[in-house]
Amino acid sequence: MDVGFIGLGQMGKAIAANLVRAGHRLIVWNRSAGPAEELARLGAEAAAHPRDTARAEVLMTMLADDEAARSVLLEQGVLDGARRGLVHVNLATVSVRFAQDLARVHRERGIAYVAAPVFGRPEVAREAKLNVLVAGESSAVSRVEPLLEAFAQRIWPLGSEPERANVVKLAGNFMIASALETMGEAVALARAYGIEGARLLEILTSTLFASPVYQGYGRLIAEQRFEPAAFPVRLGLKDVRLALQAGEAAHVPMPFGSVVRDSLLEAIAAGEADLDWAAVARVALRHAGLR
Amino acid sequence: MDVGFIGLGQMGKAIAANLVRAGHRLIVWNRSAGPAEELARLGAEAAAHPRDTARAEVLMTMLADDEAARSVLLEQGVLDGARRGLVHVNLATVSVRFAQDLARVHRERGIAYVAAPVFGRPEVAREAKLNVLVAGESSAVSRVEPLLEAFAQRIWPLGSEPERANVVKLAGNFMIASALETMGEAVALARAYGIEGARLLEILTSTLFASPVYQGYGRLIAEQRFEPAAFPVRLGLKDVRLALQAGEAAHVPMPFGSVVRDSLLEAIAAGEADLDWAAVARVALRHAGLR
């Protein structure tokens, strides 16, 4: 299939590479040129202007946040220059409100819109084992499923309203953030009684909490290893904020969300914005006067 | 081995039965007679008085809370009548402060004290697959390990200070409680956008959160099935309170612990003290005006 692809950060690059490997023809664009050249070496075409990507059958975007997406898609006119019948697949974690705006904007332009945010860190994307949440008009979803299969471990359909995929993604990231805070407080309690954090987490993450999130992040916390950051504190705060905003818009209080937000803010105030967001677990230690 | 056993609730009964099955000679006592008679049918001896259990080589107790343990062990004189060289294995979740008191009381009487709280619901106890946290003087721990093996999937040694096993147990229960609150808030968010709680939890507990705690409790929450209660709200509140008290004694703030405590209190105020503590996940729904 002819696929336009915008946004070649760590995640986008890994996904685009898997699409090329699966035999699709990609035309790619990125704000900085380096990553597009990398993809070109794998066989993709580098677009001269982002608008060029919208002349493919399918446009995939993986942009950092609402602002970046708004700037590229709307202000730089990518959607205005779209080919008739284009399906736009948005892989990014955007706000629920922006998801709703985007759905409307696409409808007005006669472009099909599919939200397809993913769970998984960059190495999982490279291995083509992402969990893909997908929502949008069913015929559009069907058309792009072969593409999603090129990088998904599993595809989770969530119906025709695109923002639902974003809500599930935000709920999931909220749950990860809560797991980080939980481990932080539990480790602080254990440490105060002379038990190593690594020992506590070994016991709990190999039994009751034997899941990827607790084991993966538990290891980072046990080893106090927060660099390089697969997902930094500052982006973690963004996603928790988006979950809280989605909650607020629907009158859903989320007290755990607020506590985590405060811990993330405090980590940023302590100069840790660029560490992996697992570092938020250290905030509880500092509160207890430990380390 | 000759083993005294006090406290034949759901957990105690299952553990004692496994000890009998493993070939140990048990002399058992329980406040109400029924469970002792059940054990007698399996081959245990029913003690006439709790003191009689302390004439065995090892005394195991599984009593509901600090008060029950204090009453039986100290006020009814079980420890006073203990045989020389007795090892007391306390399987219950007690407060850290009471654990420290008990360690001292045992030292004064020349009785070896081993704390061995367990992770696992009654059905796990029946299958002899408990995770056993064990701490105490190493020679005493070695002597009782063959007993623990009769009902453990795995034994986790935590050194010579008994209260450390209790701290790990409380940290674990705090983590479970936090997982319940997390799922409650995430489900409320999803529901407000038209996504079924069962769907959200299916996605997350089969991927990022594929662990026994999230899957087991996730199922109860998805099905809103809170009876019969394997572990009721009122005992959940007790354990979260013990975790907070342990934190307070060591100057460890645990904001998630406080939020969960409030949700458990609110569930009790709503008449749900005897539901399974997974019911705490409904509090977040009510706050959002859902259901």
Added chain:
Amino acid sequence: MDVGFIGLGQMGKAIAANLVRAGHRLIVWNRSAGPAEELARLGAEAAAHPRDTARAEVLMTMLADDEAARSVLLEQGVLDGARRGLVHVNLATVSVRFAQDLARVHRERGIAYVAAPVFGRPEVAREAKLNVLVAGESSAVSRVEPLLEAFAQRIWPLGSEPERANVVKLAGNFMIASALETMGEAVALARAYGIEGARLLEILTSTLFASPVYQGYGRLIAEQRFEPAAFPVRLGLKDVRLALQAGEAAHVPMPFGSVVRDSLLEAIAAGEADLDWAAVARVALRHAGLR
């Protein structure tokens, strides 16, 4: 002085009336015509278009929120048509970020910008006893002080950066919201032990907490009288959100702010968005199963 005035809600109308009474020539505009006609009967001129108000020496605006202000000032071109040397006095509670944007926009157009948010309910505005927080370039502040005196009990200068007045206003509203939540929780505790809320608040607000906020709102809470709303829950939520956003932008965690936000959201979910925001004190009662 010639004064343009936009925004004749309860607060704006009272302030504008005081300006007319003090002898100033007002040209007023409001989205709906009624309030402008009322002012015209007092001697003000009703503008045909909002732009007409910007031909005065000073433009005062009291608009509901950022969106209303953005729409009137920027999109409807009020600032574009401004007379040379105009001083714009913004009396509204806007977000810190919008305050910063506005300051920049004014600078670019050569218009002096003064932020002058006020403390006080409508009846206080009518009595010309508002506390006015004022910040902006000092020559502009000096020019408009005679106007502020027409409705102020006291004017509190806060330097040349306009957003500082907004920060103080938001900090103050956050403090009021926290006082409401505090009274709610204290009343719930008292009620659970058979002490009437009115009795508790009588004791505390006539002694330790004998201040306008505690006495005024304490009376509403004691009498459970939340209609008519001088300041509704929904606007209270807006201001608490603005305080939290201002905190977030500067990495300041505000856990009390988050708790109050959740209580306000829960009140809205319960259908109380249009009650006086003192009604938030009832949320704590409901959590305790009271009333």
Added chain:
Amino acid sequence: MDVGFIGLGQMGKAIAANLVRAGHRLIVWNRSAGPAEELARLGAEAAAHPRDTARAEVLMTMLADDEAARSVLLEQGVLDGARRGLVHVNLATVSVRFAQDLARVHRERGIAYVAAPVFGRPEVAREAKLNVLVAGESSAVSRVEPLLEAFAQRIWPLGSEPERANVVKLAGNFMIASALETMGEAVALARAYGIEGARLLEILTSTLFASPVYQGYGRLIAEQRFEPAAFPVRLGLKDVRLALQAGEAAHVPMPFGSVVRDSLLEAIAAGEADLDWAAVARVALRHAGLR
């Protein structure tokens, strides 16, 4: 009247001195001898043993906490040796549960029990301007009112159940603690935007929050003056804990109480247990990376 008095800390000494001044015959006891000697110089009699104080018509006690009261009243046998018809007036802030226990213990011994906790710092006690909360059987309350008048600005009767006076006292201290946290967060927000804490508090505590608690503590916070401590962090934590426990026993969640508890714990972990509890306002500053 003949009055026994136990507990001559800062508060007790000031109250006892006012009773002597008002012409009552005091027999006083204190754990350390110094304060009793001071009172003796004013005309009181120093008791050889705490039991001697219970031979007066009225026994007043002002002991630091439940443990101290339990030790002196019950374990050292003061109540056992009480004269027939004794009225015991307990001026201390005790837990609601202990208040209920004490009421029962007194009933069993035929001693009248009056709870009379007070609001006011030591200097207020010296000026005989305390607010006294009083509850107990009405004839007993009537008998001791002339004594209370010797040090009260006002007496607030709360009915016949003694623990109600304790609940109001704890609710009041919870409200003070919440005011401290509120000011801390507001000052952090202001400081992050370049506004001095002293300026913010000057504006707010001379207008909306013009009350003794906000002005008195606001001054300490503005000046960062936390020594000497009229009421230290460690006792503040005790009272907030008692409020939370009273809430828990009656199923009343108090989220503000939990946040304040965490801030107090963090202050203690930072080595500030003996500073005035207004120092808790600094915790919010540290979270924001300020100072």
